[in-house]
Amino acid sequence: MTYGITKRIGSIKFSCLSPEEIRKMSAIKVITPDTYNDEGYPYPGGLMDPHMGVIEPGIRCKTCGCKVDECPGHFGHIELALPVIHVGFIKDIKMLLESTCCKCGRLMLSEDQIKDRMESMEKMEELGGGTIEKKLFTKDTAKDASGKAVCPYCNEAQIKIKLDKPTTFREVEDNHKLTPKEVRERLERIPDEDLRALGIDPETCRPEWMVLTVLAVPPVSVRPSITLEAGDKSEDDLTHKLVDVLRINQRLRENRDQGAPQLIVEDLWELLQYHVTTYFDNQTSGIPPARHRSGRPLKTLEQRLKGKEGRFRSNLSGKRVNFSARTVISPDPLLSINDVGVPTFAARELTVPLRVNQYNIEKVREIVRRGPMADVLDFPYVPGANYVIRSDGRKIRVTERNAAEVAENLDIGYTVERQLVDGDVVLFNRQPSLHRMSMMAHRVKVMEGKTFRFNLCVCPPYNADFDGDEMNLHVLQSDEARAEARIIMQVQENILSPRYGGPIIGAIHDHITGAYFLTHNNPRFDAEEAANIMFKLSDIEMPEPFIDEETKERYWTGKQLFSTVLPKDFNTSFKANICQNCGVCKKDQCEYDAYVKIRDGKLVCGTIDVKAIGNSKGKILDRIARDYGSARAAQFINQVTRLALGALMNHGFSTGISDEDIPKEASLQINNNTQECIDKVTALVDSYRAGTLQQMPGRSLRETLEVSVMQVLGQARDEAGKIAGKYLGMDNPAVIMAKAGARGSMLNLSQMAGCVGQQAVRGERLSRGYWDRTLSHFEKGDLGAYAKGFCSNSYKSGLTPTEFFFHAMGGREGLVDTAVRTSRSGYMQRRLVSALEDLKLTSDGTVRNTVGTVIQFRYGEDGVDPAKTVRGKAIDLDDLFFEVFGEESEEFVHDNEKDVGGDYGSLEKDEMEYIEEEGEGEDMDDFETDYDGGGE
């Protein structure tokens, strides 16, 4: 670890290597096209020459004298017998050849024009133009200069040049092939001044360097050979390619020197060009990729850099780290939302550096004395130490054996890598990390077992469940990082989602059912029950009990118990999720106990459900997080969930298949209703066949039929749901869950108890499969309900084989949809992040990018943090008016405002479907007519 001043890289300049530079930095001239000899030693002057660095431990580099980890490796070089073109620059070479004179090398624009261009470019730079703008501008310059018939300077007639992909230039007129040598000569003639006008900096890149005469050979450490189990060595792809280059290079040189026929030399030259080309990029279009003996295409330079598995995306933008752990997750409702349970096994392995000073030396010594304690996995857990780093940087592994000695030698200035203890700050993450809440800071709690554990309320931000999910944990190593993580990344700081102004962490599932049982219709609890509900809340006093006037017994009410966890000055009122949406709200007198009113931290009336404490909808939670601070919000969530679970356990709760039992008369009613609808469908089909079906405007007759049938069958399902719903009252656990918003919906229930309904693919009735029919069980051309995917049974009554098949068809579409969606949305997000990552809010309130361009003069037009908004609004008007006017504030609320935006976040998927269905029903209303009336 470094202390004190940290250095910062100011900037990085890119440039091309000149042949001289390559020779100068080269440690050795590579001449032998071979790697190791029979004894396994590298050939001198070969590709594995130890001058270029070492890859085997114990051997020293011949250039710098260092061992494996210390030697950075050194470049070598290959002198090419004849120059070859660098594929990467082929387009630029073409541009240069076209825009300059073939004889004098001048840019074919007049002096004035060149001067003009240069001035424009200077001005561009002044105005903050980037490389991209310049690139476009110089492209334009080159385009203007090219295509001239004669050179304006030497009056030489110009011959057009054609590029035969990938690397051959031809003169159009006589089809004469320009050799790389000729190309290089032409490029050499271009004067520096003219290059500047073309945007090329002659200091960093003379164009002739784009035609290679010397090839740099990367250090051995860049292309290490792998020793296989059998003892034979396997070379890296780059080494293979370099061997090819060397071999051809040698042959070319020999042939040329011996004065071989021009044809042979040219062939070899082209072959050398091919090898050098594929050495740079093995996916160049127009030439076959070089292959390994096994037939696998070689991975050469460009392939190493690009793509998802390339150097940039997988090693530079993302890096592998130490001090991390990964294991399966499991729930623990008794942990705080800020905690994470870490198994002892992982805690013994993960360490935090502890710097020894005069105040802590004795304490640290005690830790070191314990040693690594790798086998001590039971409780009580005490931390040991794994490593001690001396002041001189030497790292000593603490073992069972040397622990006492190392502890004794501990001195001020040493760093001890101490094992995790309760309270350490760690980062916890689950992929896919789609938003910033996918990685939050937790406090460690070392626990037994082998899984990471955390509070269930933290599932939504991670999108985690416990069906085998694994998560990662990273231990922070510096005080700075720990402080930052604690202050801005801790779970409690992320309760409010910046996506919408509402909580993303809150009560889920059973918590909500529990809160419902605790508060709905204000049940009474005797001393034992009340204590049972409250005992998990260690830091809360039991409130004063009520005394029953008749029996004189002490009792507590559910609303009273709930009020204990609210802040003492909390005020609010809203409609609960169980609200029946009556025409006129009776407020306090609501017969469903659905109007929540809290005054001075006391729940006066109403039922607590999702709308109060749920994640993404909870209004109480929302208010507390915004106005009372994150610590209070975390405390509230911890307490309210424990309270709810206490209430749920006191009440007892279970759901099962019998919850969907409906009385005989109900199923009879449903059957009758479904049959009626099916008859209607049959009638529709008949009238369609007879041609008497009233055609809808803008639709064909067939479409009209489909729409009507879908509508009728949709009604059939809704009706079945309604009938089933009538018999499933609020005493039914499944209904309670649905109504309180804990889990499931009435649609789910109606499918289970009533009727599954029409199956659809692409929003239409099923139609594909056999000719003119979906399955061979039906007659060809059958357009009836059953033949096209209507399931009249419920999940409980059981589907018929055909219904089951249709249901699977509908289900399959959903699966395919999900698979396609993830990749598409993943790419969209990558692009969005890449485009927006550099934007930040500057101190003057503007949003700017890295160059300082103003993107927004005021963030979001009002400068408000979306996480702190109230459903997108800058301030909470209800709250404001309550502060000023107290109870009178409700008078100010306009009727049209009341129901604005109840829900945050996303509707549950099945809820969506429901809305969709309703929407389609509305579409059919008469008011809408199509003007063109006909169509096919």
Next chain:
Amino acid sequence: MAKKDTMNALIKRGINEETVALLLTQYTSLDAIRTAGEEEIVKLGISEDEAKDVIQKLGAVRSSSTSSRSKKKVVEEPEPVKMEEVTDFYVYNDTELRLKGYLEEEKIELPMKVIVDIAARIEGHDVSEDKCRELLRRASAMYERHKMDQNESAGVMAAHSIGEPGTQMNMRTFHYAGVANINVTQGLPRLIEIVDARRIPSTPSMDIPLEGIAAQDENVARLVASNIEMTSILDVATIDTDITNMMLIVRPDVRKMEERHIEVEELVERLNKVKAVRGLVKLSGYDIVIQSDEPSYKKLQVMYDSVKTAKIKGIDGITRAVLSKTEGYWKIVTEGSNLKEVLTVTGVDAPNVMTNSILEVADVLGIEAARNSIIHEAMGTLGEAGLDVDIRHIMLVADLMTNDGYVKAIGRHGVSGKKSSVLARAAFEITAAHLLHAAMVGEVDHLEGVTENIIVGQPVTLGTGAVNLIYTPKKKGDKE
């Protein structure tokens, strides 16, 4: 050269404004007009004399584009034309003005939206000045508390907030809300289309409210719709080729003609303007006969083809126009989009016409309108899917996309490809090309962005990484 400059330049040359407007619909620079020449200009609906005048005033076509470029600077700075003052179409009402007065006295600031919301609530209630002031003071305190922190990475926040719900969106295309028979791409594909800044959306569509009597009377509305929907001859008639007599026989379908408010005479007139059959179209009984003037089968075939594709009525690109009634007023919903033309149709409530083609909005109404269009479309798409995303995130994306004065895509051809850092560009896509070009021009990466700093392994320049704490410890001998 921007359109506006061109406009100014043309007006300076004494060309009347109507002509200028017409010219600008097709050309963006003086050069373009010059090279187009008289004949082309006439096609835009400018009289021949006028066209000749224009060309004369602009001078002859310059020799090459380079010369014109170099002389660009010589062209005098266009005199700032006094633009018609933009009227702030939001007029504050009395209550709002009263609140604004208090705000000024209290020397506090609040966003307009908050003022309007508060005013809407106290409207009609007798609220004393003290209470008003207290309201505003407290509102201001709340507002200040809710402001975003400095150096917050607003961009990443926006990208996450839009990208994350993308995984929950649907792939299917839905029926357009309210109008059952116009399909509009929705869900994730539509969102991707918006950030891609695609020139033509996969399902272009317009929402055209009507004004005046057209909004109330179905028949009038229908007439307007028939003027908007593009009708080709095949929509209203069948064409037969009579080879023996070398003629085409167009047989109009009376019912369809009536539906589309087309008279047979109109049809003849329209067909007579079609190039290949000019002057050959005659009415004979109920049918229209087009007699070929030369006995060539090839010519007949050419005639058939051009007649077949002839536009009879309506606006190019709009394949369907459907009437729908919302809140008691008629409006037209279309398949296909052509904003420029639709705005000129009588009976259309032009200021309220909407199209989902963002680039078209940019072309016709300008970049600010395009920005609003992006926000509107993206919010609509997310809203339709039942996802709640704060509008500020979408505003940021829209502002970034329209920042340069034209609509840029989010991706390698747009925003990401124009980043200032080589390393950031290389890390995104087309790695090698960026690096090689950087080497050629000797590019310098100043390591100001996020990706670059991660690559070299230093703290990024956002959030806590944007600030430095410098502490100079006192030395023993120092006095203070």
